[in-house]
Amino acid sequence: TNAIGALGWQADILTGADMESPLVGNDDAGLRHYSAVLWQPHPDEYPPFNAAQRSAVDSLLGGGGRLLFTGHDIGYALAPFHFAGGLRSSILIPSLAGASFVCLQESDVGGFFRAIETFAPTHLAAPFAIHRAILRRAAEFPGQVASSRFRFLRTTAGRLDPDESAALERLFRAPVLQGFGSTEVCGIAHEPMPPRPRKHGSVGIPVGGEVRAI
DSSP: OHHHTTTOOOOOOOOHHHSSSSSOBTTTGGGGSSSSSEEETTTTTTSSSHHHHHHHHHHHTTOOOOOOEEOOEEEEOOOOTHHHHHHHIIHHHHTTOOOOOEEEEEEEHHHHHHHHHHHOOOOOEHHHHHHHHHHHHGGGGGHHHHHHHOOOOOOSOOOOOOHHHHHHHHHTOOEEOEEETTTTTEEEEEOOOSSSSSOOTTTOOSSOOOOOOO
């Protein structure tokens, strides 16, 4: 709001019941009363819209309203973009959830640590080999590790050993999530976020379908 005020604009902050079922309204009241709506969901809120909110947003946009969707989460793009997971896991999925992301040099583990103080990232999705490199080099960056505020780390393109996952969780004080998927069908199974139970070494629970071992 300070930045908006510095530009000479006025802004209202809508919270609680006003946002649980927002009024679309007209030029005199509701969301359509504003020149633009900046929507920022809570970092633990997923999906970012409930049914009433989605209906209101659809109506707002259908009537020519302007919406900027943003979030609290900040991620890293470290994986090579010629990998399906590099684009999908690092950029596409976080963007659809309203997150921002920081593009670093490909596989730049040193940059990963140095950028913690600058960008305060909240999640990382990267291949297991990058996670292993982060684990190996963590002792070089004790200050950055101590100041990190990750909500979770997510491995792609392969499996981390359970002891490696546990070591990363101790370092960053955040869960390390693993899953199983393929380029052709995307995610198949994935470990859930706490407080749901997880089992290190497992690919987790089915994502969006049924799974059978044959």
